[in-house]
Amino acid sequence: MMAKNWHEAGKIVECFKDVDADTFVNEIYPMRIPAVLKGVDIGSCTQKWTTDYLCRNGSSQSVKVHVSTERNMDFVQKNYSYRTLPFDELIKRCAESSHEEYFFDENEKYYLRALGADNRKDVANIEKEFPELSKDVRIPPFFDKDQFFSSVLRVGSPDLQLWTHYDIMDNILMQIKGTKRVVLFSPQDAGNIYLKGDKSMVLDIENPDFNQFPLLASACPYHCILHPGDCLFIPAMWFHNVVAHDFSISVNVFWKHLSSDLYDPKDPYGNKDPIPAGQALQGLRRALKLLDKLPDEYKDFYGRRMVLEIEQKTYYQGNG
Ligand SMILES: O=C(O)CCC(=O)C(=O)O
Known part of the structure; x- marks a missing residue:
């Protein structure tokens, strides 16, 4: 049967159940390919984080969010804007289907990628920016403490798609609320996915325009759906494209695979080349x-x- 969406003709990311630290470190991590991990303890967040709870226990500070009137955010053409919203207002707007109050239109979509206190210098750390919420999140003990780089809260509207990009740190994406589809490409597909810097110019991963992007037909998309409680291991340099099916909340943790001195010390996002x-x-x-x-x-x-x-x-x- 023909796949409905192009990416579904690729490979399904392998799934592992009830993975402990030993199994991750010794068996999964060395393969350097994405893996979905089910049954890992990521804390009480998956039960506790209702809209009301998040509004009461989130940050009292405002957050800077991407606001988009289109479902495919385009980093190259910049079809979105940055706006500031109180955290509880962001949560309410992501949870509702259309907005009474809005910046551009009643169907606009929001995406928060939490930042450090000074986003030019400081890395995101959920314990610092969201101290109450962070008590509900357990970061899996899959790396040494001194390898830790950042922990990032991500909140998004249904149907919003984040462009395909790579990071240079290893990453566990913990899905807490809602479901998300992730499509990944191996670093060896770098020549097939029309890169501009660290991002791909192909926005529509479901139905790409092969006349415009003929080499993409040679790329192998890996795909998976993340449900609340699932973790996705994204090794450094693997390209990923994410679409939230519902109001979605995730936390991801980046850590260093290489020795510290190989990373740029002025890199708050974990995406500057070693x-x-x-x-x-x-x-x-x-x-x-x-x-x-x-x-x-x-x-x-x-x-x-x-x-x-x-x-x-x-x-x-x-x-x-
Ligand atoms: O889940 C998302 O919204 C984006 C995830 C991502 O880009 C990452 O984990 O590096």
Whole structure:
């Protein structure tokens, strides 16, 4: 049978039940592929976080949210705006189907990706920004404390889709309220998903335009549906696209897979390239500028030689 949506023709993310720390660290983590973990204790949040409870126990401070009148948020064309809302007002608006009070229209959608106190410097930490709510969340003990990077509260309206992007930290996405569909691509599909920086320009993952994005047909989407209580392990560099089916709340925790000195210390989001990779990319841009001194015919030839050398020296023959 033909899949209704294109991504469903790919692979289903493997699911593991009642995973303890030993099994995660020794069996699942080393595979470096996404995994859905069911039955992990993530705290009382899955029971307690009703709309009323969240309004009473959330932050008294206002939060900066993305507001979008379209279901596919587009990071490249910026089809959304940032606005500030009291946390309880955000919760109410995400829980209602149309709004009496709104910024643009009564069907607009909201997305909170919690930030640190100073979003240019501080990483998000749910214990600091949402101290009451954080008591209800248990972060699975799947990494050492000194590897911890950030814990991010995410709140979103039904049907809102977050663009495909990668992060450079390992990540457990804990689904607390509502269901979410996640589509992932291996880092080895980087050449097939039309990247601009760390984000893909393909917005409609269900029905992509293959005339505009022909290489996408060679990519292998991995997909899963997360229900409350489920955790999704997203290894560093795996691209992910997320759509909330309902009013959705998640917390995700990022941690360091590499040694600390390889990460950019000025990276509050966990998406700046590791220092050697960033330097290598800068070197490549300098190298390409040098080729600009040559006529097109030579530039083309040396460009191809450079690609061959890169492939021979860097391509990894592992999971594909
Ligand atoms: O679940 C979401 O809303 C986005 C998740 C995400 O981008 C992440 O965990 O890095």
